[in-house]
Amino acid sequence: MTLAASPIRFPDAASRTVMTRRAWWLVAMNFLVPGSAQVLAGDRRLGRFGLGATLTLWTLAVVALVVWLLWPTVIYTVVSTSITLWVIAALLLFYAVLWVVLTLDTLRLVRLVKTAPSARAWVALLSVALMVVLSGGAAYGAYFATTASGFLSSVFVAGPTEPPVDGRYNILLLGGDAGPDRDGMRPDSMSVVSIDAETGQAVTIGLPRDFVDVPFPEDSPLYQVYPEGYGAIDGCEVDVCQLNSIYTEVELKSPEMYPNAVSEGSEPGIEGMRDAAEGITGLTIQYYVLIDMQGFEQLIDALGGVDINVETRIPIGGDEDNNGVDGWIEPGQQHLNGYHALWYGRARYGVAGGDYERMQRQHNLEAAILEQFTPANVLTQFQGVASAGADTVKTDIPQSMLGYFVNLGLKTKELPIITVSLTPENGVDSAEDPDYEYVRQLIDQALVPPTAEPEDVG
Template structure:
């Protein structure tokens, strides 16, 4: 090696007799390995390995730039990429590839450092920093791969494979059911029944609450409309003990599931399809999708989230009978942080308040849980959340629509939600006027355009 060569390429041909120079060179190699993986090998080691490392680094940078561009100009595409189970497996494979690549490049960088030539006082620090950065980069990539595979499993277990459907009259209408499969019940019964109508362009949402004790509810055309042409429970006629709105699910599931033979094939259940038909009949809105939330399973999900913050507005008993005997404890008014057990009891408590209060508490709990779904919380507790969520949520929303709905939901958060509650004194559940109800829904979902003021 000539002096000219050593001067021209101090990284590859350093003066090994100078500890100061070798120490400085070692720090540069470690830093370059983090900033531009592959560059230490190109400068001081195996150039073939270095070119491979640089190629993978440049490919990663290009991918990040593309994703950043999509985030600012086509955010729905990003949401769609990260809400597809197959794509998530591809992402996991790519992240594992980079995790292994960074380990190989980091270990090779340690070899190129040539510790015995560096200052003794710097050796431990150089090694510690290199290992820490290697573990940080590779560990983060490996953890990202783990999250991707977990998310893929969650999406596959909850969401169906199916084509996207267009909005109807510019709206997506979704049936929300809060199911209560308590130990004292024969099957699940939806105690919280709502229809949310979302404008497909602006994200403006209207939440329509349907009391579970509505009587004589009409159905949209279908098998239940044929069976109950004058409404469900008309003249006290039905196949279960109580002929009210939330009994429809139980009746169809237990007595006549053959009325909806294609329900399972379409990612639904006969009882859910009957509830869809009655919700359409009540509101006059076509309903594209449903979401069923099992309130009994909510406890695990809430614990996985680390609890929820709820503002209690009135005293609510935990346990006890109709006369409030045997109450274990009380939920006192004020802000409270509740674990899963207490939160679900708060939402399901039956005594001391009305059914309409109970409906409101269930929606309050659902809103509180949604607020807990922030990126930091979800990433930190993703495994538990995904495991619990798969047991709590059932829906026929296809994976192909998830990206669109996530983007639409971000718009909805910026606009106040319009609530339409079919409760007394506006609506008498025992003698409802469904013409009035549909007029209320139409006015809320399709508000008249403001008339320009005359100048």
């Protein structure tokens, strides 16, 4: 069939059957290969432009798929950089506008008045619906990209990357709680997550908040003040000389100890806690993550809650005698919203085991979040996550490392998390006379477990 005889470009306008069939073909072509309808039946210049843009988009999609299959970290890095996200948003807006123009031009080419009266409304409705799918999807993608860019810029810094030490990345996790009865914020939960830089195997080390005589590395400014450990000789500058008081003391009393903290995306109190964690564990802490516990409630709600197997009845509020309790989290498999998840990990009074039992619950909560919160449900609830996260999370992890850590985190998700419990049951008395050499031995054994002896097969 020659082009001159083509019913697409040169239809029999007197035949409603031909014009109706042609209309359906043009609408389908505009959706499947934007620009092709114009190349065959209308303005070829516009068609060639639209077709070129379509083929370019397909090429980029294929290249991205191949790179993601072979080098996923590259893709994760690209989509976790603010500048790149703005470029993606601009491209998506371009395609959103282009698809609107091509769809409206396709409706012009259809010549609805020449089609069968019964088909006209359906052709128009289908064209508009497909335009909403293409252009609306692209516009939402652009909005998503700009929102993600703003979230990343507000949470993550633009500083230099840090290499792994002994093949591991060690991250200090702090759960901050600034209550009305406290002078400043005091971390209520502290742990170090050590992640194998190749396999993603994670080891979680819970740090009891009541550690005393906390040692510091010799290059720490706190070592110059407390060479025998925090408050070991003449006390400290706050009321209780234990681990979680270090943040308060440094932040409120001695911020000059860490003059570069703020410019490097941190705080003096956080840097003091980092030095304390290094002194306790013997590890080099490359990064920190501080989570505001009130914002944590909003974050869990944004993600739809979390499933937890509650082992013992947990009071909400109240004191050590359970006076003033506002409610209970009952034992059994529970789906907790943000408020109840916060109290599950936070409750200290009226529960057997005290701080040590609370540390175990916090570990259970971290493990449940890691298991249940997949990239898919984060993406579907991203606006809420971004809104909560911007006010909830503070970290010095640079944007340039996000792609690497996302890829590493996916590996971590597939492996069991190893836990180091620094509790009396494990021989660690944090509140009386902790043996920090023994603490480091426990950690070393978890990071580099002894090789099993070969069986005697003789």
